[in-house]
Amino acid sequence: MIDRLIEKIIALKNPTVVGLDPRLNLIPDHVKEAAFAEYGKTPEGAAAAFLKFNQDIIDAVCDLVPAVKPQIAMYEMLGIPGVKAFADTVKYAKKKGLIVIGDIKRSDIASTAEAYAAAHIGTTDVEGESFAAFDEDMITVNPYLGSDSIDPFFKAMQARDRGMFILCKTSNPGGGEFQDLIVDGMPLYEKVGLRIEDWGAAFRGSYGFSDIGAVVGATYPEQGVRLRKLLPHTFFLVPGYGAQGATAKDLAGCFNEDGIGAIVNSSRGIIGAWKSAKYNTQFTPEEYAQASRAAIIDMQQDLWGALNA
């Protein structure tokens, strides 16, 4: 799986992923009004607005970025219609050739982790017939429950060429509260990182990286540099760029010298570009998808510049 992602990153010269985390306040009025006119001011209406908004952005950026990362929480807020909009977004993005990273941060004991694996990267058997429920390419997973909560994902990864990113060092201000605690002479997140490197040993592809990556927040640049060295076979999913405050320079350390080794997420910075001071004079609300495209081009240049500096 990771080879597919890296090949797309190289071909597009663009190690970025668009976080498809819609909220009603990020969606232009005309999109909401059309959806509410059809479905009412209801979760169904909001979900229809989410899907239309995502589809337009996907159409506008699918030739520029390797991947999108829908955050399932935003869709769960709308209940069943929301979860359906999540599933439809995954399907649409894949149809447009994008790799889909389901940002689900699931985790549980083995028998339950098996069910999550089936739900998101594997298949569910119903009396001999096989169904893929959400069918993402890669997912995010929480490591707190240890190895036997991670193993159950391996089968679906192998059988269906899928991957995952395990939380290592998160981008939020409180991320260090437990993750930075010192265990055996190192912070817990490094300990987790070393286990991620181990879990991934059986899943390495032709670039030397594994299908089991790590989430490494860009808001802590020195830690990114150190983790890059400590975990040479672990690809990083890096949140925190843009709205969360990290700059391209902050996260250059998450990459190897050849510019490979990480994919950087931006959500609000891309999907909410049309509202931002930087783009709202250049684009009307009707042109929101074009504003997202411009923001991706700028982000690519910003990152590429920092990586080649």
Add this chain to the structure above:
Amino acid sequence: MIDRLIEKIIALKNPTVVGLDPRLNLIPDHVKEAAFAEYGKTPEGAAAAFLKFNQDIIDAVCDLVPAVKPQIAMYEMLGIPGVKAFADTVKYAKKKGLIVIGDIKRSDIASTAEAYAAAHIGTTDVEGESFAAFDEDMITVNPYLGSDSIDPFFKAMQARDRGMFILCKTSNPGGGEFQDLIVDGMPLYEKVGLRIEDWGAAFRGSYGFSDIGAVVGATYPEQGVRLRKLLPHTFFLVPGYGAQGATAKDLAGCFNEDGIGAIVNSSRGIIGAWKSAKYNTQFTPEEYAQASRAAIIDMQQDLWGALNA
């Protein structure tokens, strides 16, 4: 919230919760056949079987137990129809007077945790109208991301009298891999436990326990004893009884001397009772819900006996 749970436990003399974690192999053929006849051998058919199975068990045990705990992973496996069966199960159990603990183990950075809170214990605003998406009474949450991933749940807890259980020491064999690592002279799970006790300080009810409880696996009896003393205001949700191997004696230490302080989950042991050697001579597959009722009565006596020994 926790007062409501404790009052029900005292009134029923029963600190147990039924894990509604259906799988097709736990559901009798006649239930599946009826569902498949209506919806085909499809996720829709399987979800219909899940819901009918849950409803029958809820009907059979709702006068005996304070709460049920549906595990959302089992439903996500079936995609949208499965998630709808989860939502319908929550609704049905609440209508029957049960407290519903959504076993969702969600967690994310603050802005995303807010969305999970809205989805599961709070409400979502759609243009001034308020909707409750899944509307559980309590949920399970993963602590790896720290305080600012926990705070966003407080608002919904306060506004709507809800609660949560944060993972502390899980019941699985690998639970110790990170949770037992020594930080500041104590295992990580104790450190997490002490934070749970702190977070809960503002949420204490009339029994001295807080709306923020902890998940403490029954498979580690000494740890349960120690945590019970260390976290006097933290109510425990205890998985691991029955199918995972823990006995009533193993988990007596999770309770105070008055028999209050924990609620013990059993999933397969209750919902799959009809298949077990202990009950399958006494009950036919058609009587599966009655077998669950018998298993709950036995579990209550087993626990009550151990607590009063």
